[in-house]
Amino acid sequence: MKPERHDFAASFRYACHGILHALKSEVNLKIHVSAAAMVFLAAALLDVGKWEWLSLLLASALVICAELFNTAVEAVVDLVSPESHPLARIAKDTAAGAVLVTAVFAAAVGIIVFYGPVTAWFKS
């Protein structure tokens, strides 16, 4: 049954519940969040600039958002099509493809941002 109308605080709680559920159930999301934490630590240690921080934050947020949407698509597909179906496969594979695209983008951003500071650190 659909819940009654709710306020902003309730919407915020539901959103946090969704994120926590995905964090508990999706290994890939745990990996992405851990990777983002390590990237932020490296960025702080290497003292990268404002625009580099912005790029890293944007790339990390994109990957995590894509993973959350992927989790949502998987749940809906499992709900409406527990049996094997070509359209269910397309929905899940496409959602996974979106995560892959954002992960490749994040890897490229990481290389662009860290290449200079890391080589300079090794030379020093």
Ligand SMILES: Nc1ncnc2c1ncn2[C@@H]1O[C@H](COP(=O)(O)OP(=O)(O)OP(=O)(O)O)[C@@H](O)[C@H]1O
């Ligand atoms: N109902 C279905 N009908 C057809 N193919 C499906 C169906 N469910 C899953 N698949 C196929 O199996 C693959 C794996 O599906 P699964 O639900 O295990 O997700 P997953 O990729 O393992 O996600 P995660 O590990 O993040 O939970 C899908 O990408 C799809 O190709």
